[in-house]
Amino acid sequence: MTIRNIITYLFICIAGMVWAIEPGDDTRQGVNDPSFRSLQVTVDGNVMSIPVITLGGPEQIVISFDELGDDRRYMRYELIHCDARWRPEGLVDSEFLDGFNMGDVVDYRFSEATLVPYTHYQIALPNEQVRFTASGNYLVRVYPEDDPNEVLLQARFSVLEPLTEVKAGVTTTTDVDVNGSHQQVEIAVDAGDYPIEDMFNDLIVVVEQDGRQDNSVIVSQPLRLAGPRRAIYEHLRPLIFDAGNEYRRFEMVSLSRPQMNVEQIVYQDPYYHATLAVDQPRAATMYQYDRTQNGRYLVRESDSPSEDSDVLADYIVTYFALDMPEQQDYDIFIDGDLVNRRIDPTSLMTFNRATGLYEKVLLLKQGAYNYQYIAVPRGTGSTRGLTSVVEGDYAPTIHQYTVKVYHRPRGTRYDRLIGLATVFSGS
Numbered sequence: 001m002t003i004r005n006i007i008t009y010l011f012i013c014i015a016g017m018v019w020a021i022e023p024g025d026d027t028r029q030g031v032n033d034p035s036f037r038s039l040q041v042t043v044d045g046n047v048m049s050i051p052v053i054t055l056g057g058p059e060q061i062v063i064s065f066d067e068l069g070d071d072r073r074y075m076r077y078e079l080i081h082c083d084a085r086w087r088p089e090g091l092v093d094s095e096f097l098d099g100f101n102m103g104d105v106v107d108y109r110f111s112e113a114t115l116v117p118y119t120h121y122q123i124a125l126p127n128e129q130v131r132f133t134a135s136g137n138y139l140v141r142v143y144p145e146d147d148p149n150e151v152l153l154q155a156r157f158s159v160l161e162p163l164t165e166v167k168a169g170v171t172t173t174t175d176v177d178v179n180g181s182h183q184q185v186e187i188a189v190d191a192g193d194y195p196i197e198d199m200f201n202d203l204i205v206v207v208e209q210d211g212r213q214d215n216s217v218i219v220s221q222p223l224r225l226a227g228p229r230r231a232i233y234e235h236l237r238p239l240i241f242d243a244g245n246e247y248r249r250f251e252m253v254s255l256s257r258p259q260m261n262v263e264q265i266v267y268q269d270p271y272y273h274a275t276l277a278v279d280q281p282r283a284a285t286m287y288q289y290d291r292t293q294n295g296r297y298l299v300r301e302s303d304s305p306s307e308d309s310d311v312l313a314d315y316i317v318t319y320f321a322l323d324m325p326e327q328q329d330y331d332i333f334i335d336g337d338l339v340n341r342r343i344d345p346t347s348l349m350t351f352n353r354a355t356g357l358y359e360k361v362l363l364l365k366q367g368a369y370n371y372q373y374i375a376v377p378r379g380t381g382s383t384r385g386l387t388s389v390v391e392g393d394y395a396p397t398i399h400q401y402t403v404k405v406y407h408r409p410r411g412t413r414y415d416r417l418i419g420l421a422t423v424f425s426g427s
Contacts, residue, residue, distance in 0.1 A: 027086045027139050028213065030340035031065070031153040037118070037315070038299060038365045039065040039340060041155045047298055050211070050402055051157035052420060055135050061157045063123040063140060064310070066365070070117040074145040075105040075152065077123055079130065082137040083415045084204045084406040085218065086156070091414055096134035103129050105142065109311050115271055116315035116363075125157075135161040135417040136406070158404065164419035165190040168403045170426070172395035174240050181393035183425050184240045187233040189222075189405055194418065196407060199231050204406040204415065209241050209399050210294040213341055214374075214385045243395045243425075244387035247292040247336065247370035250276055252316055253302040255366075265316070273317045278357065279373070281324050287394035292370050294400045295336040299367040313366035322358040322373060322390070326351045330375035330389055332358050338369050343376060343383055399425045 031039055042062050043049035053059040067073055080088050081096045093101040107122040123140065126132055140155045167188045174184040185207055189199075196202050200221060208216045217238040222231035233239060250261035252274050258265050265274045301313040320334060332349040333339075339347040339362070349358040374385030387393055405419030 027080075027082060027088065027154070027156070028340075028342060029154060029156045030342050033152045035068045036153050037066045037068060037363065039063075039153055039155065040299075040337070041157055047296055048293065050400075050422060051155075052160050052404075052417075053157070055132060055159050055161050060124045060126065063125070063155045063157075064121065065142075065153060066111075066118040066120050068116060068118050068315070070110070070119075072108055072110075072119050075121075075142055076145050076148070077103050077105060077140050077142045078148070079125075080139040080141065081134065081414055082139055083408075084137070084206055084404070086137055086139070088139070089414050091134075095413065096132065096136070098131040098133050099129050101130070103127070104145075111311045111314075112308075113312070114314040118315070120310050132159050134414060135159045136415050137417070158417050160417050160420050162419070163192075163194040163416075164405055165192060166403055166405055166419035166421040168401065168421040168423040170399075170401060170423055172243070172425075175235055175237070176240055180395035181243050181388070182240050183243050183395060183397075183399065184235075185233075185401055185403070185423075186239070187403055187421070188226075189231045189233070189419060191229040191231075195409075196229075197410060199225055199229065202407060203231060204408075205233060206404045206406070207239060208402045208404075209244075211337070211341065211400075211402070212295070212335070212385075214335075214343055214383055215241065241399070241401075242387050243393040243397050244399065245282055245287070245372065245391040245394055245397055246290040247295055247372050248279065249290070249292060249368070249370055251368045252318070252364075252366055253300050253368065255301075255303055255314065255316075260368075271317050272314060273319070275319045276321065278321045278323050281322070281390050281392075283388060283390060283392035285392065287392075287396055289396065289398075292398075293368075294398075295341070295370045295372070297336070297338050297367050297369040299365050301366040309366070315363050315365055318362050318364045320349070320360040320362070321355075322349060323356070324358055324390065325356075326353070327375065327389070328378075330377055330386075332390065333374050333376060333385060334360055334362075334371055335374045335385060336369070336371035338362065338364060338371055343374075343385060349373070396426060401425065 041051040081091045111118045169186045174182045205219045222233045251259040261277045263275045300309045333347045349360045373390040375389035403421040406415040
């Protein structure tokens, strides 16, 4: 058995079965092959950025990921233009690209002195072969060179035409409660000189909280118009979000000693293992402010004098535990970029009756991580995670809200992204 097969088998055993995604079946971001890890989509490598660049601007979307094993894989990628709801629009390549809609993944480096060998890859867009000619949502699918039907992983990003002015704010004075458990987003879209025939019906507004996909909302009509060119979105039920709580944090940047919220880190041949401090529910506790990265993670290792963590950071078998009675009405999931924000078996916690804990084991690259626990009601078909069950909902919680405004002009075939705003609650 090769090293890649051994590591892949290990990952499957500790992380559970990965849901396979057939081409055209799903446009969620994530990895579909268990040998791939640490997928990140940034602007020019800034992990705190939201994955949006300006059409014709100097920025690049950088898609980075690792494949476990000691061999390079020959891969290619393609782009798909999607509408505001992330549904493929079926455009011809020439309608949104200048160049060929196929690129080779040629930027790669092998890990250095790690117990878990891997190859680190990067894709930067646009580049000499691929240039965008249309704004909107883009899905990148990566596949083996010899099998374009096998989707190894896929990544989302957006391209913006800043044709409208978008202003957003967040208030804790909502229309659904007086208990301080929700946050309401308010938005104003000023079209200026950009031609929109019907400001009341022709815009689509999408709002995301911390990049989560399970609770993002789409609003197709404003509450009112303030003049012929300004749409106001306020006091709308879809724009009221559960307030949640600050993200939990842990760090494992050194293999020689435990760091923040790590009880122990030990070497057990052939890998390092990290046991996190047992988490407690926070739904019935007092709110405590903590400065977090809103669910993101930063790859970093501190044992080497070099700062090239992309290839020097090792992978660690990481144990999560939540001290909470078994829930009959909910399934409990880990949420955050560390699981690609997916609600599926890769993030599902398992209740261990022998220990009385919800448990999960993930293979994670060294770094600093944010995460939280969300609950999904059983038997309802819901894919929306609730923070109230484990984390609680507290109005002062700091969240980053991203507002995207789309427009499909009459007679055209795709949703243009014509406006963008980001705002933090509490600011």
